[in-house]
Amino acid sequence: AQKITQTQPGMFVQEKEAVTLDCTYDTSDQSYGLFWYKQPSSGEMIFLIYQGSYDEQNATEGRYSLNFQKARKSANLVISASQLGDSAMYFCAMRERMTTDSWGKLQFGAGTQVVVTP
Amino acid sequence: NAGVTQTPKFQVLKTGQSMTLQCAQDMNHEYMSWYRQDPGMGLRLIHYSVGAGITDQGEVPNGYNVSRSTTEDFPLRLLSAAPSQTSVYFCASSTPSQGAYEQYFGPGTRLTVT
Numbered sequence: 001a002q003k004i005t006q007t008q009p010g011m012f013v014q015e016k017e018a019v020t021l022d023c024t025y026d027t028s029d030q031s032y033g034l035f036w037y038k039q040p041s042s043g044e045m046i047f048l049i050y051q052g053s054y055d056e057q058n059a060t061e062g063r064y065s066l067n068f069q070k071a072r073k074s075a076n077l078v079i080s081a082s083q084l085g086d087s088a089m090y091f092c093a094m095r096e097r098m099t100t101d102s103w104g105k106l107q108f109g110a111g112t113q114v115v116v117t118p
Numbered sequence: 119n120a121g122v123t124q125t126p127k128f129q130v131l132k133t134g135q136s137m138t139l140q141c142a143q144d145m146n147h148e149y150m151s152w153y154r155q156d157p158g159m160g161l162r163l164i165h166y167s168v169g170a171g172i173t174d175q176g177e178v179p180n181g182y183n184v185s186r187s188t189t190e191d192f193p194l195r196l197l198s199a200a201p202s203q204t205s206v207y208f209c210a211s212s213t214p215s216q217g218a219y220e221q222y223f224g225p226g227t228r229l230t231v232t
Contacts, residue, residue, distance in 0.1 A: 047220035
C-alpha cells in the first residue's frame with residue numbers, strides 16, 4: 001500500500017510568491033520521521049527539511065517550512081518567496097522507527113514538479 | 119570527503135548482459151541503500167544494508183543482487199539485464215541517530231537496456 005501520497009503532479013508558481021506542496025502519509029507507528037527532498041533537473045537529490053513525529057514545533061529551514069498536522073497525517077512543504085532556482089521535483093518521504101536503535105526504510109512519494117515563472 | 123560516489127554515470131546494456139553498479143561512501147555510514155527512479159513513481163527501494171555483512175530486500179528486489187563486504191562499498195549487480203530495468207539508479211547512505219538524519223544520495227547512474 002502507498003505510504004506517501006503527493007496528489008499534485010505539477011504546479012506553476014510566480015517568482016516571489018509562496019507555494020505549498022501537499023503530502024499525506026500512512027502509518028500506524030507513533031514514532032517516525034518525515035523528510036522533503038528537492039531534485040533539480042541536474043538529477044541530484046538534495047535534502048531540504050526534516051520533521052520528527054514528536055516534534056511539537058513545525059520545522060523550518062530558511063525559506064522552507066513544514067506544516068505538520070499529525071492528526072491529519074499531513075506534512076506539507078511551504079516554500080516562501082519562490083525563486084527561479086526553486087524549479088525542481090520535490091519528494092516527500094517517511095521513515096518509521098522500528099526499535100529504539102533502528103529505523104525502517106525511507107519511503108518516497110511520487111513527487112511534485114514545481115515550475116517557478118518570472 | 120567525497121560523500122557518496124557512483125560509477126558509471128551512464129551505461130547502455132543489451133538484454134541479457136550483466137553488470138555491476140558501484141557505490142562507495144567515505145562517511146563511515148552504517149546504512150546504505152539502492153533506489154531506482156522511474157517517471158511518475160518516485161524512488162523505489164531495491165535493496166538496503168544496515169551494516170557490513172547484512173543486506174535485505176526492499177520494494178523491488180527482483181533481478182538485482184547486492185553484497186556488503188565493507189562499510190564503504192555497496193555494489194548493485196544486475197544479473198541478466200532486461201528493458202524493464204531501464205531507470206536511474208541512486209545509491210544513498212545514512213547513519214541512525216536521534217533527530218534528523220537525512221540520507222546522502224550519490225549523483226545517480228542512468229541505465230538503458232536495449
